[in-house]
Amino acid sequence: MQASRQCIILSVHHIGCQFSEKGDDGLPHKNDSTPNQHPKGQKDKGQRKKLPPSQESLEPAAFPGPVPYTMMERFYRYLYYLGIQLLRMKHRRMRKISYKWNSFARSVKKDFFHLWRELRLALWSGWRNLTSPLREMRLHYRELVEELQQEEKHGSQTGRLRFHIAWFLICRFAAAFRWLFHWIAPIAACIGVYLLAKSYAGQTYILRLEYNGEEIGYISDESIFNQAKNAMKGRLAGETDAAPADILPHYELIPRKGEPLLSVDRLTDILIRSSGNELVEADGLYLETSAGSNRMELLGAVTDGAELLHYLDSFKEQFRTTTMRDARIEFLKKIQLKPGLYPVSAVRPVGELKALLSEEERGEAYYTVVAGDTPLRIAEKNGISVADLQAMNPQVNLEVSLFPGDELLVSRSVPKLGVKITATERYRESIEFEIQQETVPSQNVGWTNLKQEGREGIREYTAEVVYVDGQETERNVVDRKVIREPVPQILQVGGNRPLQVVPKTSSSTLPSGTFAWPTSGGRIGPGFMGYYGHTGSDISFSGCYGTPVYASAAGTVVKVQYGTTGYGYHIVVDHGGGIQTLYAHCSELYVSVGQQVSQGQQIGAIGRTGNATGPHLHFEVRNNGTAVDAARYLYN
Incomplete structure (x- = not known):
């Protein structure tokens, strides 16, 4: 580092000398043009003595004098000096960073060792405070034993001293037990609470149900009983001997230990049996009151549920056609057949239930046109849209042929068992071809020629179609592909428009x-x-x-x-x-x-x-x- 600093100083000094030996224009001074000549009367004090020939070869050649530097050399020396200064700045910055880092590391190390020493002292002090009663008991016990040995050596009575030692040990052990209990009891209590909470957290609880003074069984929650009670009321509708409505159930919460739980249907049968009515084993037919309401209504019960199920299946299959072999057919309303106990009065013949299911829930409704009616006014009166009104009356043009006295269908009949069919249909549609025109400049306007015949393309669609009671209500296209691309028709037309009068010559x-x-x-x-x-x-x-x-x-x-x-x-x-x-x-x-x-x-x-x-x-x-x-x- 010292050597590099000396080189820098010599370089800067050399540059300064070169610039000092030149004028403002970069050329030597006049009095320096002949460096070996001196003014008259002055002696060259710096002139060296003549050396022997043996030493002249070892002496370096004399500096010939100041030489003007080129612009590139000046630029190089400036960059060299600038680089040296940047290196110095870098080394100074690194020294500062190193000093700050070392100071920080020493401070952290000092604080760490200080905290470690404090922690050790605190632990040691706590341990000594914790074991001080034991140390005092041991020291006092040694003193009593030494005193007992002295008494035995001198042949004195040691009975009182032995009793004192025994009593001392009993008291000290009792104190040690109390000390240990004060420390161990809270820890043991926490462990016990944790184990107890863990055991109860994984425990499943159920309700033991008592009704009308009798233990009925076990249910998962109160909603099971409420559903069963409503189902019982539905089965016993119209019965005079139904169970009193003021009988309240009694619940007891207990942990489950493998007890079987009652289902809604099973609990319903138990409640009906306790009502005292004349009952019979049958299959009850339930139908939803309205689509999507989830409220079931008992239509009746039959002794042979298999025949009724066969009728329901055949009722749906009558809507399946040859084009709907893979269609999904279902009832709009939920329909269930539940086996259980039913009152004798609820049991009906299968034919009667079939006739009930075949009835219409609502028949067709018609509206008679009066003076001043418009399609929009008629649709608003009946709560339907104009599009639905036109769809129900396709034979009538509502905008033209609508006269007072005409009857319009405003509501279709709604069967009791509505059927929803979801079918996958494939159908094709034609794609129109384009007509392209080509102009033939050599032919006059009005001339045409069919160059290429057009042909329509074919596109195939795959759609999911929903039918409700035979009427299409929804159509979703799930796939489409082109079977045949259309071929455009090319028509050639004349583009030349001749003049009305053509000159014979250019003049x-x-x-x-x-x-x-x-x-x-x-x-x-x-x-x-x-x-x-x-x-x-x-x-x-x-x-x-x-x-x-x-x-x-x-x-x-x-x-x-x-x-x-x-x-x-x-x-x-x-x-x-x-x-x-x-x-x-x-x-x-x-x-x-x-x-x-x-x-x-x-x-x-x-x-x-x-x-x-x-x-x-x-x-x-x-x-x-x-x-x-x-x-x-x-x-x-």
Whole structure:
């Protein structure tokens, strides 16, 4: 480190000497141009003595004098000095960081050892305080034993002393027991509470049920009894000997030890048996009061439930068709057949229950139209939508043929056993083909030719369809795929629009109005061949940039070019009969190739693209490909 510092100092000193030996312009001073010459009368004190030849070879060559440094050398020395300073700054910063870190580590180490020493002292002090009674008892016991040995040595009476020792031990052991109990009892109590809570936490509790003074059994909760009581009331509806309603159950909470639990149906049978009514084993038929209500109503009971189940299955299967072999058919309302004890009066023949299930819950309803009725008013009166009203009356046009006295169906019949069918259907639909048009410039307008016949495509759908009582209520498409792609129809049409009057020669004139002025103003200048090679007529006026360019006559666009040289942005329109017009140097183009344009239709805007010294429209007329004077077509 010291060596590097010395090198830095010598380098800086050498740079300073070099700069001090030069003037402001970087050249040596005048009095330094001949360093070996001195002013007259002055002695060179720094001149060295002549050395022997043997030593001259060992002496380094004399410094030839200050040499001007190049700019690159100065820049290199500056960067070298800057790098040395950055290294010094880095070393100083690292020393500071190291010093702070070492100070922090020493402080943490000191605090840790201090805390460790305090903790050891606290533990040792606590242990001594905890065991001090035992140490005192041991010390006092040794003193009594020594005293007893002294008495025995001198032959004195030791009975009183022995009794004192025994009493001392009894008292001390009692004190030690109390001391241990004070420490161990809280710990043991906590352990006991934990074990007790753990044993009760995993315990399952049930209710022991007593009803009408009799122990009935065990249930999981009170809701089981309430459901069974409601079911009992449903079975005994209309019975005069039903159990009193004021009998309250008695519950006792006990831990479960393997006792069997009563189900709702089993408990219902027990409650019915305790009612004193005449009962019989039968299968009760329950039907939901309304779809989704979960409230079951007893319709009756039958002694042969198998026959009733067969009827219900056949009732659903009558809706299955050949196209619905895999359909899911279910009743809209929940229907259950529960075996159990039922009063004799609730038992009915199977045929009677079949007839009851085949009845309609609500019949069809009709509305008679009165004066002033509208489809919306009729739908609001009956609580339905206009779409539903039209669906129920497809034979009537509600917007046209609606007269007073007409009857409209406003509600369909609702069977007691509604059926819901969910079927997967596959069907196909046709995909329309497109009609594409191709323009044939060589044919006149009005000519057509069918180039390719169109063919419709086929798309197959897979949908889940829901039918309720035979009416479709929902359709969800789950898959669709194209079986055959459509083939577009291609129709060729003529694009050539011939002129009404075609000139016989390039010098012939045309009737007035055949070609219109191609912009909204201006005049021609220079005109056709106004200078060498100029084949068009330049139209310009003050502020013409951006002015619309119009088609001079009707025709077909045959060229649209966005050029940067020559004509620049330009358009060529074919008018038939070999006549074409060119619109050049435009700033905007608004048409495309093949487009039909009419006379006076805007096709671009005046600009100065291409070889143009200013904004203008270069309008050119070509007859059979040869440029002719456009003024004759515009002015006749």
